Amino acid sequence: MAETHEGDRLRVAVIVGSTRRGRFGPTVAAWFVARARRRADLEIDLIDLAEVALPGTLTDEDEAPPAPVAALAPRLADADAFVVVTPEYNRSFPAPLKSAIDWFYPEWRAKPVAFVSYGNDSGGLLAAAQLREVFTELHAVAIRDGVALPRYWEQFAADGNWPRAGAPCDTAVKTTLDQLIWWAHALREARAKRPYTI
Template sequence: MQATDPLRIAIIIGSTRAQRFGPTVADWFHDHARGHGGLDLDLIDLAETALPDVLDHPGPAVQALAPRLARADAFVIVSPEYNRGYPAPLKTAIDSYVEEWKAKPVAFVCYGGVSGGLRAAEQLRQVFAELHAITIRDTVSFHSCWSKFDDNGRPLDSAGAGAAATALLNQLTWWARALHEARGAHPYPL
């Protein structure tokens, strides 16, 4: 990868509920990331992947998503917080893959009630550490998210949300390039 080559970033919508707010948050972040430059973005909505509810054996849906994750240089997980945790379909999606996450950076854009999804993000950090992924410290978080976006799906505090998203993308792209070069120079040890 040349320094000018675009980084491949997979943005994953982690909720599959019918009344979810995730697409609003993810669409805003996706639009913001397009303006960041130098990124090849892949928006993955778990509600559209048909992944199984349990992992008895990998089926066609798991196999179909694998190449998209493997191509990614980095990930952004858009996750709500449900009952102090993250959604079960997101856990199933994460656990369906191993090599695809390894030695790649993962960032979080979270949302929810009073904690803004930060408790879910903290749990996700532990899961991704087990998979040998590197999580980005800065997180974009929307507490009481339903009142933080306008009717067009844009944050009411667009300057603050935009600054947080830019900081996250700056860190994510730094790690993505560094880890891409490291994986190319030396296989990741286990």
């Protein structure tokens, strides 16, 4: 493996999109973060929307952002790429996740975003499809492959660990990270040469 230099490291913000009680999101995020941290070229910033507690009501354009929004903004701005961990509720993604996305704009621009979704038979793919449209509107680049976890509750091992050994998601996460890293490098270099303005 080639030597990794500090300047080559990518900062990836992993966002836990569910805030409801009894959510499974933190378990999925912890698994994904553990896999991502095996890569020497990544620095992971785990952002749990239940902890950052962004307001649900957006301010007007001429109002100062609330403190939680102002605190989260630099973490998103510093990220080279994003991974959104989302459940599928009623064929879509959670309302707090939409509010969190809408609080910010330049922070997302010209950066890649991948999706790790979970749900019933669809594995959250309906939620991920809608998120692709939202992030495209914000000038982010939604990468092609992601991780979908259909009937995720069936992936527990006998000892209670999740996911069980040999689960299909272990293969999907490598493909997703490979694509995310390629796009993150390409877009970071492009932004450095020519700032993205709209």
